[in-house]
Amino acid sequence: MRTLVQFVARIDVFVYALAAVGIFFAIRGLFQARRAMRVAVFGLEREAARRKRRGSLSMIIILLALAGAVYVTSNIVAPNIEGLAARPTETPPIVFVSPEPTATQPLLLYPTITPTIGLPPAEAGTEAPPEPAEVVNGCEIIGANITSPEPNQAVSGQVVVEGQANILGFAQYKFEIQGPGTGGDWVVVGTFTEPVNNGILGTWDSTSLMPGNYTLRLVVSRQDGTFPTPCEVPIVIVEPLPSGP
Numbered sequence: 001m002r003t004l005v006q007f008v009a010r011i012d013v014f015v016y017a018l019a020a021v022g023i024f025f026a027i028r029g030l031f032q033a034r035r036a037m038r039v040a041v042f043g044l045e046r047e048a049a050r051r052k053r054r055g056s057l058s059m060i061i062i063l064l065a066l067a068g069a070v071y072v073t074s075n076i077v078a079p080n081i082e083g084l085a086a087r088p089t090e091t092p093p094i095v096f097v098s099p100e101p102t103a104t105q106p107l108l109l110y111p112t113i114t115p116t117i118g119l120p121p122a123e124a125g126t127e128a129p130p131e132p133a134e135v136v137n138g139c140e141i142i143g144a145n146i147t148s149p150e151p152n153q154a155v156s157g158q159v160v161v162e163g164q165a166n167i168l169g170f171a172q173y174k175f176e177i178q179g180p181g182t183g184g185d186w187v188v189v190g191t192f193t194e195p196v197n198n199g200i201l202g203t204w205d206s207t208s209l210m211p212g213n214y215t216l217r218l219v220v221s222r223q224d225g226t227f228p229t230p231c232e233v234p235i236v237i238v239e240p241l242p243s244g245p
Contacts, residue, residue, distance in 0.1 A: 002081050009074035019067040023060055030056035139231035143167040144220040146201070146233050156240040160203050161216070163231070166195040169222040175204060176230075179214030179237070186217065206237050 008015075033053035040046040139145040148162040149155050165173035174191040178184065189204040201218070218231040 005073055005078050005081055008070060009078040012070050012074040015070045016067055019063040019070075022063045026056045026059035026063065029053075030060070138229040139233065141167075141228050141231065144173075144218065144228050145231045146216065146218050149216070149233060149235050151233050152236065154236045154238045155206055156238050157205070157207055158203055159206050159235075161201045161218075162199060163201050163218065164196065164198055165192070165201055165218065165220045166197045167220050167222065167228065169224065170195045171221045171223045171225075173201070173218060173220040175202060176217040176219065177204075177209070177214055178217070179209070180212040181209035181214070181237075207240070209237050211237050211239055 030053055033049045033056060036049035036052070037046055040049055143164050143166045146161060146163040149159065161175065172191060172193045173195075175189045176186040177189050178186050190202045192202060214235050214237055216233045216235050218233075219227055220230075221227045
């Protein structure tokens with residue numbers, strides 16, 4: 001069906017021309033039949049003129065109907081068929097999910113973390129602290145680094161963190177801690193929205209964590225949500241020294 005419609009649409013001009021020629025000769029025959037009827041003397045002559053007139057009228061009607069059908073096919077039917085064929089297949093939308101900058105637990109300022117069952121804490125003065133963890137890169141970036149505590153430094157109680165958090169397009173910075181007391185997950189211990197050029201970045205409480213090797217991480221975010229490589233500093237949390245009597 002589609003092929004036939006396209007074929008008719010391609011030859012519509014030729015069909016119009018043939019119909020016009022046929023209508024011209026049919027009109028000419030019609031006038032000849034009317035003139036023959038006026039001058040006819042015998043009944044047979046009049047009957048022949050009437051048949052010729054009916055044939056001419058029928059031919060005119062048929063050719064007009066043919067031209068109309070070709071016009072409808074080429075100007076209405078054919079465009080609709082081509083439009084349906086060219087219409088793209090609708091596909092369900094694809095949802096693209098962007099990964100979060102860092103997979104961490106919800107922001108908590110100075111959280112109290114329930115210690116997990118592990119090695120018993122070392123007694124002060126009787127056992128050496130655990131072996132230091134391996135130094136992690138990422139603290140060489142200017143404007144996003146930790147200068148204190150230093151790598152593999154033993155800390156306890158309230159830990160003061162110093163360094164830089166002031167990059168282009170600054171939005172915020174946060175501290176995260178990872179180790180045996182967090183189940184191996186990164187836990188946010190502080191979030192701040194004021195940049196720091198060189199100085200104290202914040203203070204966090206380490207007493208809620210069991211002693212052991214940990215990694216302290218500084219993540220400085222930009223306003224567009226991106227961030228440079230986080231500065232990760234391995235530290236060792238030890239039991240606070242007992243106070244005097």
